[in-house]
Structures are given as structure tokens and as C-alpha cells.
Amino acid sequence: MKKDNILWITTIICFLPLILSFGVYDKLPEVVPIHFNYAGVPNNYVPKAVGAFGMPVLMAIINIFIHFKLNNDPKKMNSPSALKYLGKWSAPIISVVLVPVTLFIALGYKIPIQIITSVVVGVIIVAVGNYLPKCKQNYTVGIRLPWTLNSEMNWNKTHHMAGYLWIFGGICMIILGCMQMKSALLTLIILLAIVVIPCGYSYWIYKKGV
Structure with missing residues (x-):
């Protein structure tokens, strides 16, 4: 197409x-x-x-x-x-x-928006995580940091690790939604972890001079 x-x-x-x-x-x-x-x-x-x-x-x-x-x-x-x-x-x-979910809620329908959101976000995170290790250096998609953009090895190592982490984090988000666990703290921890840990790992590789 x-x-x-x-x-x-x-x-x-x-x-x-x-x-x-x-x-x-x-x-x-x-x-x-x-x-x-x-x-x-x-x-x-x-x-x-x-x-x-x-x-x-x-x-x-x-x-x-x-x-x-x-x-x-x-x-x-x-x-x-x-x-x-x-x-x-x-x-x-x-x-x-x-x-549509927002409009139906406005009309008075009881729709578990938090479950839908958690599952949808989790599925997207898993899908992205599955392809992160296959993502080569570019300026639009991926973990675009000064250290990853400057070093192909740093980029590859960071995205390989981040791929597994995002898949795990996405599965956790889906489980939270399916179990109707209304924990803002757990969601925040998961989202922060999949963002902060790869950035820290990339910087650690950079400082080691790998």
C-alpha cells in the first residue's frame, strides 16, 4: 500500500x-x-x-x-x-x-474506561517492545538520545534491552487492566521504568566507553 x-x-x-x-x-x-x-x-x-x-x-x-x-x-x-x-x-x-467510549460515558453508560485504557496501552507497549531490537538508528522512532544517536553499538544494546523491558511492562499493564487493579502507583512505576531504565542503561554504556 x-x-x-x-x-x-x-x-x-x-x-x-x-x-x-x-x-x-x-x-x-x-x-x-x-x-x-x-x-x-x-x-x-x-x-x-x-x-x-x-x-x-x-x-x-x-x-x-x-x-x-x-x-x-x-x-x-x-x-x-x-x-x-x-x-x-x-x-x-x-x-x-x-x-466513542468518551461519548457513551457522557450519555451515562457504565464503561470501565480505566480497564480499556490499561489494556490498549499495554498491547501497544508490547507491540513496540517486540520491534525495538530490530530498530536501527534513525531520528524518529526509538530511544533517541545523544549517546544512542552517536554510537550504533550503544543504540543496538539499548534497544535490545529495552525491547524485553517494554514487553514485560506491557504485559504487566494488560494484567493490571484485566484484573481491574486500580493502582495509579503501579501504572506510574511501570511507565517510568520502561522509559528511565533504558535511558540510564544507555548512559551507563556511554560512560563505560563501550
Whole structure:
């Protein structure tokens, strides 16, 4: 599939929730939730016009920006195709899943948003972790630090270790969601670990002069 076709298809998919928005707009309350705490309780709201129509438009803009970044990376050939496709499909997937869920919650439906979010994020982390070791040096995808970009060996070692760590962290996120464990602390620890540990490991390799 040509990259221009993928951009058009993914952008159209980002707009698909607008069909639901038009259908339920008159039934929506004046404000709709767009953010929830880890217990699934809304803690941030926007006018219903923004929630119903603005969010799909925002996801479409984000989608176009992601495509632009990935397609114009000078070293784009070094990124695994699967990882680039994952990046290009992330915005439309989020749009068609989370926008309708948000609208249904605004309509009074009891939907466990925290479980859905934890499982979706966990699956994405596992998928990314699976391809990190196959990701070669580039300026868009991966753990882009001064030390990884300066040394191919540092890049490879860091991404090899990070791949296993992200898969483990993603599985933990999925388990948290499936077991309905509403622990913001555990989620924060997992997310911090998969980000901070690879960065620290990369710096340690750099300081050792490996």
C-alpha cells in the first residue's frame, strides 16, 4: 500500500467517530468528559461540541503530523516497517476506540474506561517492545538520545534491552487492566521504568566507553 494511500485511509478513519457524534449530539450533556482518574472517574470536561467534533479533528491532525515525521526521516529506511505502520495507525485506533467510549460515558453508560485504557496501552507497549531490537538508528522512532544517536553499538544494546523491558511492562499493564487493579502507583512505576531504565542503561554504556 502506497504511503499516500495510508495517510488518506488513516485520516478518514480518524474522522469516523463523527458519524456517532452527529447521531448522539442532541442527547449529550453540555459538557463531556475527556480525562479520567485511575478509578475511571471524570476529572476534566470540555463543551460537548469540542468533545464530539473537536477530538476526531485533533486526532486527524496528529495523524497527519505523525505521517509527516515518519515519511521525512533522513534515516527512515532503518526503522522496521511494522514499527512505522504501528505509528501510522496509532491515531486512528485511538480515535475510533476512545472517542466513542468518551461519548457513551457522557450519555451515562457504565464503561470501565480505566480497564480499556490499561489494556490498549499495554498491547501497544508490547507491540513496540517486540520491534525495538530490530530498530536501527534513525531520528524518529526509538530511544533517541545523544549517546544512542552517536554510537550504533550503544543504540543496538539499548534497544535490545529495552525491547524485553517494554514487553514485560506491557504485559504487566494488560494484567493490571484485566484484573481491574486500580493502582495509579503501579501504572506510574511501570511507565517510568520502561522509559528511565533504558535511558540510564544507555548512559551507563556511554560512560563505560563501550
